[in-house]
Amino acid sequence: MHVLLVYLTVLMGLGVGWSIGANDAANSLGTAVGSKVRSLRQAIILISVFGFLGAFLQGSYVVKTIGRDIVPINELDKSLATYLALVASFSACAWVVLATYWKMPISTSHSIVGAVAGAGLAIGAPVKWMVLIDIFICWIFTPLGSAILGYVFYRIFRNLLVWIIPGKYLNKVVSMLVTISGCYVAYSWGANDVANSVGVVAGAGILSPNTCVILGGAAILVGIMTWGYKVIETIGSGITTLVPIMAFSAQLASAINVHIYTVCGIPVSTSHSIVGAVVGVGMVKGLRVINLRIMREIVVCWLATPGISGLISFLALRLIMLFVKVV
Numbered sequence: 001m002h003v004l005l006v007y008l009t010v011l012m013g014l015g016v017g018w019s020i021g022a023n024d025a026a027n028s029l030g031t032a033v034g035s036k037v038r039s040l041r042q043a044i045i046l047i048s049v050f051g052f053l054g055a056f057l058q059g060s061y062v063v064k065t066i067g068r069d070i071v072p073i074n075e076l077d078k079s080l081a082t083y084l085a086l087v088a089s090f091s092a093c094a095w096v097v098l099a100t101y102w103k104m105p106i107s108t109s110h111s112i113v114g115a116v117a118g119a120g121l122a123i124g125a126p127v128k129w130m131v132l133i134d135i136f137i138c139w140i141f142t143p144l145g146s147a148i149l150g151y152v153f154y155r156i157f158r159n160l161l162v163w164i165i166p167g168k169y170l171n172k173v174v175s176m177l178v179t180i181s182g183c184y185v186a187y188s189w190g191a192n193d194v195a196n197s198v199g200v201v202a203g204a205g206i207l208s209p210n211t212c213v214i215l216g217g218a219a220i221l222v223g224i225m226t227w228g229y230k231v232i233e234t235i236g237s238g239i240t241t242l243v244p245i246m247a248f249s250a251q252l253a254s255a256i257n258v259h260i261y262t263v264c265g266i267p268v269s270t271s272h273s274i275v276g277a278v279v280g281v282g283m284v285k286g287l288r289v290i291n292l293r294i295m296r297e298i299v300v301c302w303l304a305t306p307g308i309s310g311l312i313s314f315l316a317l318r319l320i321m322l323f324v325k326v327v
Helices: 002-024 026-034 040-058 060-069 078-101 108-123 129-164 167-203 209-227 229-238 244-263 270-283 292-323
Strands: none
Touching: 002 078, 002 108, 002 167, 002 209, 002 270, 026 040, 026 167, 026 244, 026 270, 040 167, 040 209, 060 108, 060 129, 060 167, 060 209, 060 244, 078 108, 078 167, 078 292, 108 129, 108 167, 108 292, 129 167, 129 244, 129 270, 167 209, 167 244, 167 270, 244 270
């Protein structure tokens, strides 16, 4: 039974990775697709390459936070830790898949953090509330920081690039900058979000962190290539209409924002970051260019995510405990 449980947990972790790729692929080059700089096919290929590189090279930074710093999964009984990892992964995956079906760019970071906390409460494990409070504060500042950076970058680059680049080369240079900044977003996204897939698996001691990062990165690739196009449509054209310089400014703002949090080991939302950046560049032209209906729907999903995934996790683990002795 224990071996089967381990396999199910790893499989569920890979399912989270798939859902991350499906929902969060848009965070990288969705703006490039929306501004007609890259085709959907080109964007998916670039996201796959640079997202995996980010996961492989810097994914370990946030894995520790997800696996040990919210609930000390590594200190729990082996069987109990495995059940917690299984249920948390299932809960996060279920909510992200549902949101992806609705084409809503939610946060897989919020989903897995809420799910881990909910599972911890279900079994009476010590939840590190101060760590959660720190993460929540960073969640608030993630879209705000990106919006400010996006606003500032667009105000600078929309005049600066026109001034320093000859007119006949402007479109090519800007298109190149959009692609490069989108690849940077993909890299920082892979580095931050792979922990959402495999952090609990590593924390439970089922697989080594390095193995988890590689498997999680591979699962994310599959998600990108199968369902990644859905949310790309929302990010690329649903919030506001983007021109290439706007796309470059938004992507650069989002990438810098997420990369800083990643190096600090903080699981933040790349979805919040890119949406905040898109809103920031849109605000340069005024509130009228922002699709407020879409924004309301996105914000509602953001607020609901940690609570819903946490509740699913709590109830699922309590239900299991009624029929199975988990320790």
